[in-house]
Amino acid sequence: xxxxxxxxxxxxxxxxxxxxxxxxxxxxxxxxxxxxxxxxxxxxxxxxxxxxxxxxxxxxxxxxxxxxxxxxxxxxxxxxxxxxxxxxxxxxxxxxxxxxxxxxxxxxxxxxxxxxxxxxxxxxxxxxxxxxxxxxxxxxxxxxxxxxxxxxxxxxxxxxxxxxxxxxxxxxxxxxxxxxxxxxxxxxxxxxxxxxxxxxxxxxxxxxxxxxxxxxxxxxxxxxxxxxxxxxxxxxxxxxxxxxxxxxxxxxxxxxxxxxxxxxxxxxxxxxxxxxxxxxxxxxxxxxxxxxxxxxxxxxxxxxxxxxxxxxxxxxxxxxxxxxxxxxxxxxxx
Amino acid sequence: xxxxxxxxxxxxxxxxxxxxxxxxxxxxxxxxxxxxxxxxxxxxxxxxxxxxxxxxxxxxxxxxxxxxxxxxxxxxxxxxxxxxxxxxxxxxxxxxxxxxxxxxxxxxxxxxxxxxxxxxxxxxxxxxxxxxxxxxxxxxxxxxxxxxxxxxxxxxxxxxxxxxxxxxxxxxxxxxxxxxxxxxxxxxxxxxxxxxxxxxxxxxxxxxxxxxxxxxxxxxxxxxxxxxxxxxxxxxxxxxxxxxxxxxxxxxxxxxxxxxxxxxxxxxxxxxxxxxxxxxxxxxxxxxxxxxxxxxxxxxxxxxxxxxxxxxxxxxxxxxxxxxxxxxxxxxxx
DNA sequence: AGGTATGCTTGAAACGTTTCAAGTCTAGTG
DNA sequence: CACTAGACTTGAAACGTTTCAAGCATACCT
Numbered sequence: 141x142x143x144x145x146x147x148x149x150x151x152x153x154x155x156x157x158x159x160x161x162x163x164x165x166x167x168x169x170x171x172x173x174x175x176x177x178x179x180x181x182x183x184x185x186x187x188x189x190x191x192x193x194x195x196x197x198x199x200x201x202x203x204x205x206x207x208x209x210x211x212x213x214x215x216x217x218x219x220x221x222x223x224x225x226x227x228x229x230x231x232x233x234x235x236x237x238x239x240x241x242x243x244x245x246x247x248x249x250x251x252x253x254x255x256x257x258x259x260x261x262x263x264x265x266x267x268x269x270x271x272x273x274x275x276x277x278x279x280x281x282x283x284x285x286x287x288x289x290x291x292x293x294x295x296x297x298x299x300x301x302x303x304x305x306x307x308x309x310x311x312x313x314x315x316x317x318x319x320x321x322x323x324x325x326x327x328x329x330x331x332x333x334x335x336x337x338x339x340x341x342x343x344x345x346x347x348x349x350x351x352x353x354x355x356x357x358x359x360x361x362x363x364x365x366x367x368x369x370x371x372x373x374x375x376x377x378x379x380x381x382x383x384x385x386x387x388x389x390x391x392x393x394x395x396x397x398x399x400x401x402x403x404x405x406x407x408x409x410x411x412x413x414x415x416x417x418x419x420x421x422x423x424x425x426x427x428x429x430x431x432x433x434x435x436x437x438x439x440x441x442x443x444x445x446x447x448x449x450x451x452x453x454x455x456x457x458x459x460x461x462x463x464x465x466x467x468x469x470x471x472x473x474x
Numbered sequence: 475x476x477x478x479x480x481x482x483x484x485x486x487x488x489x490x491x492x493x494x495x496x497x498x499x500x501x502x503x504x505x506x507x508x509x510x511x512x513x514x515x516x517x518x519x520x521x522x523x524x525x526x527x528x529x530x531x532x533x534x535x536x537x538x539x540x541x542x543x544x545x546x547x548x549x550x551x552x553x554x555x556x557x558x559x560x561x562x563x564x565x566x567x568x569x570x571x572x573x574x575x576x577x578x579x580x581x582x583x584x585x586x587x588x589x590x591x592x593x594x595x596x597x598x599x600x601x602x603x604x605x606x607x608x609x610x611x612x613x614x615x616x617x618x619x620x621x622x623x624x625x626x627x628x629x630x631x632x633x634x635x636x637x638x639x640x641x642x643x644x645x646x647x648x649x650x651x652x653x654x655x656x657x658x659x660x661x662x663x664x665x666x667x668x669x670x671x672x673x674x675x676x677x678x679x680x681x682x683x684x685x686x687x688x689x690x691x692x693x694x695x696x697x698x699x700x701x702x703x704x705x706x707x708x709x710x711x712x713x714x715x716x717x718x719x720x721x722x723x724x725x726x727x728x729x730x731x732x733x734x735x736x737x738x739x740x741x742x743x744x745x746x747x748x749x750x751x752x753x754x755x756x757x758x759x760x761x762x763x764x765x766x767x768x769x770x771x772x773x774x775x776x777x778x779x780x781x782x783x784x785x786x787x788x789x790x791x792x793x794x795x796x797x798x799x800x801x802x803x804x805x806x807x808x
Numbered sequence: 809a810g811g812t813a814t815g816c817t818t819g820a821a822a823c824g825t826t827t828c829a830a831g832t833c834t835a836g837t838g
Numbered sequence: 839c840a841c842t843a844g845a846c847t848t849g850a851a852a853c854g855t856t857t858c859a860a861g862c863a864t865a866c867c868t
Contacts, residue, residue, distance in 0.1 A: 141532075142612050144854055155818050160856060170816060185608065190589045191528035192854035195823045198475075200525060202568070202589070211550050211749075220545060223571055227578075232585055234536070235569040237557055244561075251566055255524045255536070274519065278476050360753060389753045415545075416750040419694060419723045423755075478824055489848045494826055504846060526824035529853045 143184040152180040163188060194256055198279065199446065201229075203439060204252040206236040206245065206262040207285070212358065212386060213414035214431055215263075218285065221435025222261060229443045231258070238265045240326075240357075246271060253278070259442035261285045261435075269293065281445040281452075283438050287330060290456060295445065297438040297457045301331050304427045304461035305338025305381075308409045311425070311463055312379045313346055316471045317407065321351045321377040323366060323387055325358045332358075332383045335411065339381060351375055355387055363390025371398050378406060378472035385410035385417045385426055392421055392468075407469040423466035430459050477518040485514040497522060528590060532613065533780065535563075537773060538586040540570040540579065540596040541619070546692065546720060547748035548765055549597075552619065555769025556595060563777045565592070572599045574660070574691075580605060587612070593776035595619045595769075603627065615779040615786075617772050620665060624790060629779065631772040631791045635665050638761045638795035639672025639715075642743045645759070645797055646713045647680055650805045651741065655685045655711040657700060657721055659692045666692075666717045669745065673715060685709055689721055697724025705732050712740060712806035719744035719751045719760055726755055726802075741803040757800035764793050 149156040154173060161169050162177040169177075180186070194200040203226050207215040219235070226233045234257065236248040245265045249272075252260055259281035262272070269291065272282055276293050284296035312320055322339055325332040336352075343350045353375065355366035363386060371394065382388035388410035392402055402408055402422045410417055413428035437457050445452045483490040488507060495503050496511040503511075514520070528534040537560050541549040553569070560567045568591065570582040579599045583606075586594055593615035596606070603625065606616055610627050618630035646654055656673055659666040670686075677684045687709065689700035697720060705728065716722035722744035726736055736742055736756045744751055747762035771791050779786045 146854080156855085157818055157820095157857080158816085161817085164856075168816075173816080187584060187588045189529070189854055191525040191534060192823090193856075194525035195523070195529055195825085195854080196856045198823085200589075205569075210544070210553060211547070213545070213547075216545050216550060219569065220571065223569060227581065227585075230585070232568045232570075232589060234566045235539075235553065235557060236566075237554065247561065250521060251561075251564070254521045255534075255566060360749065389750075393753060415694065416723075416753070419727060419750070419754055421753060421755050421757075479826095480824080490825085491827080491848055491850095492846085495847085498826075502846075507846080523824055526853090527826075529824080529855085530826045532853085 142189070143186045144189070145186075147184055148177065148180045148186050151184060152177045198256065199258040200256050202232045202234055202255060202257045203442065204234045204236060204248070204255075204257045204260040204262075206238060206248055206252075206260065206264075208238055208240045208263060208265065208358075210235060210237050212384075213416065214384065214412045214429070217414075217431035218435035218438075221432040221437075222439040223435075225436045225439035225443065229447070231443065240265045240329075249275065253280070258446035259283065261438050261442060263287060281442045283442045283445075285438050286434060288334070288456070288458070289330070292454065295438075295441045295454045295456070297434055297441065297459075299429045299434060299459045299461050301334030301461075302338035302341070304411065304429070305335035305340075306342045307338075307461060307463050308335075308381045308411070308427055309339045309342040309346075309348065311409060311465070311469065312381070312407060313342075313348060315379075315407065315469060317377075317379040318347070319349045319351075319377045320379040320381060321353065321370070321375065323363065323380060323382045323391055324352060324354045325362075325383040325387065326356060327354065329358070335383060351377055355383070355390075358384050358386055360386045360390035360393070363387035364394045365390070367391040367394035368397075371395070379408070379469070380406055381409045381411075383411060385412045385414045385424060388424055388426070388468075389416070389420055392424075396421065402468050403470040404473050407472070409469060413464050418466065422468045425466045425469040426464050428462045428464045434459060476523070477520045478523070479520075481518055482511065482514045482520050485518060486511045532590065533592040534590050536566045536568055536589060536591045537776065538568045538570060538582070538589075538591045538594040538596075539619075540572060540582055540586075540594065540598075542572055542574045542597060542599065542692075544569060544571050546718075547750065548718065548746045548763070551748075551765035552769035555766040555771075556773040557769075559770045559773035559777065563781070565777065574599045574663075583609065587614070590614075592780040593617065595772050595776060597621060615776045617776045617779075619772050620768060622668070622790070622792075623664070626788065629772075629775045629788045629790070631768055631775065631793075633763045633768060633793040633795050635668030635795075636672035636675070638745065638763070639669035639674075640676045641672075641795060641797050642669075642715045642745070642761055643673045643676040643680075643682065645743060645799070645803065646715070646741065647676075647682060649713075649741065649803060651711075651713040652681070653683045653685075653711045654713040654715060655687065655704070655709065657697065657714060657716045657725055658686060658688045659696075659717040659721065660690060661688065663692070669717060685711055689717070689724075692718050692720055694720045694724035694727070697721035698728045699724070701725040701728035702731075705729070713742070713803070714740055715743045715745075717745060719746045719748045719758060722758055722760070722802075723750070723754055726758075730755065736802050737804040738807050741806070743803060747798050752800065756802045759800045759803040760798050762796045762798045768793060
């Protein structure tokens with residue numbers, strides 16, 4: 141049905157090896173042969189079969205992108221960065237949402253392995269790298285996304301989360317807060333743990349007290365529930381840092397329901413600076429992460445590793461977060 | 475490196491044909507042979523090569539998903555539906571954002587064609603189906619996503635947009651509004667045109683006046699700009715319907731900046747009911763679309779077409795939108 | 809003229825599956 | 839006991855590329 145190199149070769153009156161050369165090493169072919177072949181390709185509408193190509197070359201020009209939840213605008217933006225870098229290189233991106241479930245992650249890892257993808261970008265759903273080792277051994281490039289664990293096995297790209305936590309705490313201290321609440325996400329998420337470490341270290345050094353509460357997911361609903369629970373336990377503080385903006389949005393909802401005003405009664409700092417943070421009920425002060433750049437850089441790194449045959453030195457790229465001040469923070473009301 | 479059927483066959487002491495049978499038609503194989511083969515597969519950690527398989531079977535167990543912008547929460551949810559349905563069937567999903575650009579759409583179509591994907595789900599960036607025809611001729615299943623154009627060539631899944639427009643206008647009339655503004659998106663987006671048609675028909679039948687303004691994109695920024703421009707042109711009405719929630723969020727921002735209050739000075743109806751609509755500065759009244767279901771149904775339809783060899787009858791699936799009332803609409807202030 | 813380097817082209821093997829006609833066994837039948 | 843039907847297994851071809859050793863001209867050098 142679809143034309144193959146054979147058809148092109150026949151029409152151009154050359155061997156299939158030559159057609160392949162035109163496709164892959166055009167300089168090795170004389171100008172007029174190449175033109176003849178190119179014309180045949182155009183007339184036939186020939187599009188090379190990736191499966192056939194991959195069968196030989198061992199790896200598909202496809203990247204796997206494994207994230208907890210593309211519904212989280214943070215990852216949506218990361219994905220855009222990945223996609224743009226991939227498309228530039230003629231690669232496709234396979235989208236894999238794990239919902240933080242290890243079984244789903246495994247399932248996708250198997251799928252990607254069977255597809256023989258060239259590289260995988262992953263925000264691991266768990267600490268262990270076990271299942272990745274076989275992939276790496278099999279020659280698949282891996283990059284850890286938004287994860288700083290310095291592995292000798294893979295590249296990684298991340299935003300300095302401890303620094304982000306410190307920036308948030310510093311901002312609140314500057315405003316005059318000395319007692320803050322920290323709305324964490326599930327404690328097994330490394331990014332959250334880092335942010336927490338940054339906050340606690342700063343608080344410790346500056347005599348701030350921190351009340352820790354935890355949401356069971358990184359979603360607005362979970363934030364609403366967790367904050368609601370904290371309020372009914374009479375927990376209070378003049379300021380709140382949330383592990384991400386979604387949580388913050390939920391927390392605002394719970395606070396508003398309880399009759400508290402933001403920032404008059406309580407200041408709130410979010411994390412990620414997703415687009416909606418600016419349009420929220422109270423425009424959110426947040427810690428911005430270079431999301432698109434993160435994805436773009438990760439994809440470039442991994443593409444580099446896929447393409448070059450030379451021994452590749454794994455790299456770590458670190459980005460810095462940045463404070464964005466909006467209306468959800470102010471000096472504590474006295 | 476990676477083990478192949480050959481290795482499995484050797485270890486299990488059978489021919490490779492038998493291994494293939496175990497994989498694809500287990501019932502044709504005697505129980506103990508199958509067990510032996512399965513053990514070998516497990517011990518070797520054998521994972522079949524999709525490229526090799528696809529080379530024979532002509533089509534990859536992969537779906538292409540072409541959308542304008544995964545950053546739009548509407549499509550994010552649709553994507554989740556698609557992904558879940560695909561994963562259930564062991565298919566992967568290749569994510570393709572077009573940004574409504576025809577050149578990007580073409581590029582992706584070529585990429586997907588070369589990957590020999592089994593099916594493509596597309597929200598076309600333009601009216602023409604031209605470039606899709608070759609794909610269809612080549613045996614690739616196509617489904618139109620969120621697009622009602624009744625094609626004899628492809629399945630389609632959509633939400634009744636005219637009905638959505640009518641629902642929005644009806645709601646405003648019920649509240650007592652008789653002069654409304656309609657913030658449209660680019661006029662070449664079919665969904666927008668349909669919603670508009672629904673609004674205009676209803677307005678026409680009920681003596682409402684409609685002022686039409688247009689944003690050059692379906693984003694919050696574009697909504698902000700378009701609304702700002704309308705305000706400086708002294709356009710006004712007691713109510714506003716927006717082509718989607720993103721636009722509505724932007725419009726709210728522009729209105730707020732101009733000192734107008736929602737809904738006291740102007741009521742607003744959004745479209746899509748994205749999660750953030752509920753958390754917005756003013757919780758948004760909106761027209762809900764079954765986003766996840768839309769994606770899920772589309773993927774199921776196309777998977778069905780991919781898998782079965784029988785002549786496939788293309789189907790259209792229609793969903794109905796639904797009004798969700800929040801705080802952004804009220805009776806006009808007199 | 810003989811020799812060698814250079815540029816281009818070719819043909820065939822290999823990649824890892826699926827498919828299917830043909831083959832081997834086994835058990836059942838008359 | 840000879841036959842046949844059925845159950846299972848095999849071997850080889852085919853899918854569409856890439857790769858590479860080998861071949862063939864042509865041009866250059868001495």
